[in-house]
Amino acid sequence: MIYIPEVFMSIGFLIILIISVFVKKNQNIVLGYLSLLLIFLTQFFVLKDIFLFEEIFNNFFVIDSFGSFLKSVILICAGFVIYFYIIVKNDSSLNRSEFSMIILISIIGMMLMVSSNDLLSLFVSIELQSLALYILVSFSKEDFNSSEAGVKYFVIGSLSTCIFLFGSSLIYGLVGSTNFSEISQFMSDQYSVPLLLVVGLIFILVSLSLKISAAPFHMWTPDVYQGSPSLVTAFLSTAPKVAVFGVLIRVLVYPFGEIIVDWGKILVILSIFSMLIGSLGALRQDDLKRLMAYSTINHIGFILMGLVPGSEDGITAICIYLIFYITMNLGVFLFILNMKRDQLNVTKIKDLSGLYKTEPLIAGCLALLFFSMAGIPPLAGFISKLLILNIVIDNNLFFLAIIAVITSVISAFYYIRLVKSMFFDSPTEELDLLTNSQSKLLLSIFGLFNLSVIFYPQFFLNLCASITLSLFALR
Amino acid sequence: MEPFNFLILSSLLFSVGFLGIFINRKNLITILMSIELMLLSANINFIGFSDLLGDLSGQIFSLFILVVAAAEAAIGLAILTIFFKKSNSISVDSINRLKG
Amino acid sequence: MTIYFFYFFSFLIISSSILVISSNNAVHSVLYLIFTFFNSAILFLLMNAEFLAMTIVIVYVGAIAVLFLFVVMMLNITESEIKEGFLKYFPFGLILIAIFISELFLVFNFQNFPIPENVKINVNEAMLTESSNTKLIGLFLYTDYFIIFQISGFILLLAMIGAIVLAQSDERKLKSTSSINQKKVRKKDIIKLN
Numbered sequence: 001m002i003y004i005p006e007v008f009m010s011i012g013f014l015i016i017l018i019i020s021v022f023v024k025k026n027q028n029i030v031l032g033y034l035s036l037l038l039i040f041l042t043q044f045f046v047l048k049d050i051f052l053f054e055e056i057f058n059n060f061f062v063i064d065s066f067g068s069f070l071k072s073v074i075l076i077c078a079g080f081v082i083y084f085y086i087i088v089k090n091d092s093s094l095n096r097s098e099f100s101m102i103i104l105i106s107i108i109g110m111m112l113m114v115s116s117n118d119l120l121s122l123f124v125s126i127e128l129q130s131l132a133l134y135i136l137v138s139f140s141k142e143d144f145n146s147s148e149a150g151v152k153y154f155v156i157g158s159l160s161t162c163i164f165l166f167g168s169s170l171i172y173g174l175v176g177s178t179n180f181s182e183i184s185q186f187m188s189d190q191y192s193v194p195l196l197l198v199v200g201l202i203f204i205l206v207s208l209s210l211k212i213s214a215a216p217f218h219m220w221t222p223d224v225y226q227g228s229p230s231l232v233t234a235f236l237s238t239a240p241k242v243a244v245f246g247v248l249i250r251v252l253v254y255p256f257g258e259i260i261v262d263w264g265k266i267l268v269i270l271s272i273f274s275m276l277i278g279s280l281g282a283l284r285q286d287d288l289k290r291l292m293a294y295s296t297i298n299h300i301g302f303i304l305m306g307l308v309p310g311s312e313d314g315i316t317a318i319c320i321y322l323i324f325y326i327t328m329n330l331g332v333f334l335f336i337l338n339m340k341r342d343q344l345n346v347t348k349i350k351d352l353s354g355l356y357k358t359e360p361l362i363a364g365c366l367a368l369l370f371f372s373m374a375g376i377p378p379l380a381g382f383i384s385k386l387l388i389l390n391i392v393i394d395n396n397l398f399f400l401a402i403i404a405v406i407t408s409v410i411s412a413f414y415y416i417r418l419v420k421s422m423f424f425d426s427p428t429e430e431l432d433l434l435t436n437s438q439s440k441l442l443l444s445i446f447g448l449f450n451l452s453v454i455f456y457p458q459f460f461l462n463l464c465a466s467i468t469l470s471l472f473a474l475r
Numbered sequence: 476m477e478p479f480n481f482l483i484l485s486s487l488l489f490s491v492g493f494l495g496i497f498i499n500r501k502n503l504i505t506i507l508m509s510i511e512l513m514l515l516s517a518n519i520n521f522i523g524f525s526d527l528l529g530d531l532s533g534q535i536f537s538l539f540i541l542v543v544a545a546a547e548a549a550i551g552l553a554i555l556t557i558f559f560k561k562s563n564s565i566s567v568d569s570i571n572r573l574k575g
Numbered sequence: 576m577t578i579y580f581f582y583f584f585s586f587l588i589i590s591s592s593i594l595v596i597s598s599n600n601a602v603h604s605v606l607y608l609i610f611t612f613f614n615s616a617i618l619f620l621l622m623n624a625e626f627l628a629m630t631i632v633i634v635y636v637g638a639i640a641v642l643f644l645f646v647v648m649m650l651n652i653t654e655s656e657i658k659e660g661f662l663k664y665f666p667f668g669l670i671l672i673a674i675f676i677s678e679l680f681l682v683f684n685f686q687n688f689p690i691p692e693n694v695k696i697n698v699n700e701a702m703l704t705e706s707s708n709t710k711l712i713g714l715f716l717y718t719d720y721f722i723i724f725q726i727s728g729f730i731l732l733l734a735m736i737g738a739i740v741l742a743q744s745d746e747r748k749l750k751s752t753s754s755i756n757q758k759k760v761r762k763k764d765i766i767k768l769n
Contacts, residue, residue, distance in 0.1 A: 010729065057722040098740045105733050112726065120536050124726045127543045131550055131730060135737040138554050147558045154554050155506055158547055159496060162513035165540060166489055169520035173478065176528050176691040178536065196686045199679070478688050480578070481622075484585045486679045488592055490672040495596030498664040504601055504647060508608050511639065512592050515615055518631075526622040530694035531701065531711060534624050535720055538712070541627075541634050542727045546734035548639045552646045553741040559650050 004056065004063070005045040005071065006111050012038040013104045020097045028097050032086045035100040039079045039107070046071045053470060059179055060121040064470040067115040070246040073322060074114070077239040078107045080330050084231060087438045088337045091229050091345070093140040102139075103235065106132030110239055114246035119168040119178035122247065126164070130157045130211070133240060137228040149227025156220040160210035167203025170196055183255035198262050204251065205266055212244045214304060215273035218297050222281075225293035230345065233289055234333035237296050238326045245303065245322060253310055253471060260310045267308045268400060274301030275407040282414050288336055288347045291414070292329070295373060298411050299325055305404060306388045309395040312468050317387040319464035324372070324380040324453070331369045331446030335362070338439055352418060354427025362440065365447030367419045372450040374412035380453040481523035488516035502566055503558070507551050514544045577621055584621075587614045601647045609640045623698075626709040 016034050023030055050068045055061075082100055089095070109129030116122040134157060138150020172178050174197050175186045187193060206217065213221040225233050252263055278298025285291045303321050306314040339346050356363040372379035385408065392401045453460070495509030518537045525533025591614065594607040612635040619628035696719075701711055716724060 058719050060722055096740070098736060101736065102733070102740070105729065105736075108729070120532075120539065120720075120723055121726075124539060124543070124723055124730070127546070128726060128730050128733065131546060131733055131737065134550055134554065135733075135740060138557060138741060141557075144561045147554065147561055150554045151503060151558050154551050155496065155503075155510075158510045158551065159513075161543070161547070162489075162492070162510060162517065165514065165517035166485075166520065169485075169517050169524065172521065172533060172536070173524035173527070173688060174686075176530060176694050177532070179695075194686060195682050199682055477578075479683055480581060480585070482683045483680065484588065486676060486683075487589050490676055491589065491592045491596060493675075494668050494672055498668040499596065502601060504643065505596060505604055508595055508604055508643065511608065511635070512595065512611065515612070518627075519615065519618065522619055522622050522624045522627060524688075525624065525698075527688065528690055528694050529698045531696035531698050531715060532694075534627055534708075534712060535716060537624075537627055538630065538716070539723060539727055541630060543730060545634055545639055546730045548642055549734045550737050550741075552642055553738040556646065556650070557741050 005042045006108060006115075008045055009038065009042045009104070009108050009111065012041070013101070013108065016104070017101055020101060023097060025097075028095055028099070029086055031097050032082055032100050035104055036079060036082050036086070038104065039075050039082065043072060043075045043079070046075065051470075053473070055117065057121075059181065060118045061112070061115045062117040063115060064473075065467050066250070066471045067246065069319065069464075069467040070114040070242055071111045073242050073326065074107060074110050074239050077235070077242065077326055077330070078103060081231065081235045081239075083442075084234065084334060084337060087436055087442075088231075088334075091140065091231065093142050093146075094229055094231060099136075099139065102132050102135050106136070107239065110243035113243045114250070116247075117180050119171065119180075122251075123161075123164060123168065126211075126247070127161065129240065129243065130161070133157070133236065136232045136235065137224060139232060140229045143227075143229070145227035146229060149224045152220050152227075153224045156210060160207045163203050163210070164207035167200045167207065170200035170203065174200070180251075180255040184257070187255070187258040193259050198259060201256055201259070201263060202266065205263065208244055208248050208251075209270055212241055212248070212300055213293075213297055214270045214300050215277040215297055218274065218277060221297060222285075222290045222293040225296075226287055226289045226347075230289065230333065230337050230347070233292070234330060234337070237292065237329050237333070241296070241300070242322050242326065245318065249307060249315055249318065250471070252307065253315070257310065264308050264310065267304050268397070271301045271304035271308070272400065272403055274298065274304065275404060276301075279407040279411040279414075282411065286349050288339075288349055288352070291349065291418075292332060292336075295411070295415075296329070298407065299373075301407070302385060302388055302404065305400060306391055308397065308400070309391060311391070311395075312465075312472055313394075314388075314391045315468045315471065316461070316464040317384070317391050319467060320387060320460050321384040323460065323464075324384045324450070327446055327449055328369050328373050328381060331443055331450075332366070332373075334439060334443055334446070335366055349418065349421065353421045353425035355422040357427060362443060363422045365443045367422060368447040368450055370415040370418050374415035375408050376412070378451070378454045380450040383453060383457050478523065478527055481519055485516040485519040485523070488519065489513055492516065503555055507548065507555070510551075511544060511548065514540055581618065581621055584614045584618050588618070602644070605640055605643045605647060608643070609636050612636055612640070624708065626712050 016031060016038065019034065020031055046068050049063065050065050050072070052063055052068075053065070054063045056063060082103060085094070085100065106129050109125050109127075109132060112125035113122065113129060116125055134150060134154045137153045138147045140146035168178060171183065174194060175183050177183070177186075187197075210217045225237065228236065252260075256263060274297050278294050278296070278301055282291050282294035282298070285294065299321075303318055303325075306318045306321065308314070336347060339351060341351065355366070368379065372381035375381045375385040385404075389401055389404060392404065489512075492509040492511075492513035495512065496506050499505050499509070518540055521533040521537040521540070525531065525537075588611055591607045591610045595604050595611065598604045598607060612631055616628040616631045619625075619631065696711075696715055698711070701714075
C-alpha cells in the first residue's frame, strides 16, 4: 500500500485548520511550526516512494519519480518560505493564522498538479493552487499596492483558466476523452494529426505561459511581484513556477510528444521573447522586486529553451536549473525581507548602496547569489546555463544559443550594477539590517551552496537523469 | 446537433468575453462578468461534445467548471471589495499605481 | 425543428452577452448576465443535459448573479460614462477578435469529428439500465470521479477561508464600552457642579 503524500497532507491541513481555531491571536508562530512539521512529514512520504510508478485514482493521477521529485522541490520551497515567515517578522499584516493555512492548501494544489494525468484533474488542481495564490497576493490589509496586485493577478489568472478550458474542450471533442494516455493513444493512431488538436494545444500552451509569465504573456509579473508582500513574492517566484514547469513538461512530452514540430516552434518564440524582455526590461528598474520579476522572466526563457528538443537530456537540465534557480531566488528574497530602514520596509536598489561597509558577510553572500544568477563561471547558475546551452547546441539550434548568450551578457550587466552599488557606492542612509542570526546563517548557506556546487555537479546530474527516465518509460 | 453550430456559438461567446476584458474601461465588475461568459463558452463546448459523442464525461467536466466558477466569483468579488475599500473606486483606470 | 430553436436561443445568448459588456449600468449588466444564463440553460436542455441545465440556473442565477448584484449594490456603483479609452482600444480589439473568429471558423469548417467506438461512459448504453441523466451523473460522480469531487470540495473550502480572510476587518468599529472602563469611572469625574 502506498501512502499518497497529498492525502496525508490534506488530512494534516484539516487538523491544523481545526487547531488554528484554538490558538490565541498573538501566537500564530505555533501554526507556522506545525505547518513546517507537516511539510517535513510529507517530504518523508514523498521521498519514500520516489522510485515508484503507479496510476492511481482511476487513472486521474500518476505517481512517478519525475512527479515525486518536483513535489519534493515544491515542499522544500514552501518549507523555506514558512521558515522565513517564522524568523523574519517584518510585515504585521501577514501575522494572521490563515497565512500558513493558505500556503499549505496551495502546496496541495501544486503537488496534485505535477502528478495529474488527466485534463480534468489538472484543471481542478491548477484552480486549487491559483485561487490560493490570489488570496496570498492580496493578503496585506495595510498596503494599497497589495490589493491592486491582487486584482491584476486575479484577472490574468482567471483569463488563463478560461483559455485552458476552451483548449481542453476542443481536445475533448476530438479525442473523446481527457485522459493523457488516451490522448497519446489517439495521436499514435492518427495518420496525420488534425489541425484542431494543435489549436487546442496552443490554447493550453498560452494558458500555461500566462501562469509561468513567459513573454509575451508576462505583463502582469512586475506589478504583481512589486505589489504583493515580499514573503508572498518569494513564494510566488519559486514554488508555482516549479509546479507549472512540471505540468508543461508532462503535457508536452507525454500526450503531445508526437507533434513536437508544432510546439517546438512555439517554445522557441516564447523563449526568445522571454530572454529579450527579461534582460532589456530589467535595465531601467529601480525597485529590487521589479528587477527580480524581470530576472525571473529571463530565467524562464532559459528554462523553456531546454524543453525545445523535448529530449531526456533537456529535461534533466531543466530539473537542475530549477533546483539552482530556487536557491538563488530564495536567498535574494530572504535578503529583501530583511531590508528595513526606520522600521519601514524598503525595496529600492539605491538602498543597497554601501552594504559592504556595514555588513561585509551579507554583502559577500548576496554578491555570490547575484553572480550566480548572472552565470559567472564557478557558480551554480553557470553550470545550469551551460547544461541548457549544451543541449541547445547539440540540437543545432545555433540561432537560439546566440540569443541566449547575448541576453545573458546583458543581464550580467544589471546584476553587476547591483554588486557595484553594494561594494563601491558610498552609503546614503544605513539600513538597519538582519537583527536575527538565523537569517544571516541561512543566507550564508545559500551563498555557500551556490559556490560549492562546482565540486559535486555529478550528484545533481545523476539524480535528475534517473528522475527523468520515468517520464519516458511510459512511451 | 452539428458540432459546427455550437463551436461557432462558443467561440463567439468566448470572443465577446475576451473583448469585455480588454476594451472595458468602465468597471472591474464587468471584467468578472466577462470571465463568467468565457467559462460559459467552455461549458457549451463540453456539453455539445458530450451530446455528439454520447459520452457523459463531458457533462461531468462542465459540472466541475460550475464549481470552480462559483469559487472564483466569490474570491474575485472579495478581492474587488477590499480594492474598493482602499481606493474608493472600481474603475479600470484607478489601477495605475504599480508601473515602471 | 430543434435546430431552429438552437439558432434562436444562440442569437439571444450572443446579443445579451454583448449587452452585458456594453451596458453602462452595472445592475443592467448583471440582469443581462442572468438572461444569458437562462438561455444557455435552455440550450443545454436541447443538448440532452437536463441536470446541467437545472444546475446552471441554480448556481449561476441563484448564487453567482445574486453575489454580483449584492456587490454592485454594496459598492454603490450606478452609472459610469464611457471613457475616451474605449474608442482607443475598441477597433484594435475588434480586429483581433475578427482574426480569431475567422481562423477558428476555417479550422472548424474543415474538421470532421470522428466518433470513437468506445467512449469513457457511453450514455446510450448506460441509459438502458438507468433512467435519468441526473441519476447517471450521480452514479459516476461519486464513484469514478470521487477524487475530483474531493478536490472541488477543497476548492470551496479555500474560497470560504479566502473570502473570510479578505473581507474581515481587523479593527473593531462597533461603538461599545468595555466593562472594565465602566467600573473605573468615578462619580466626581462625570458629574460636575458649578
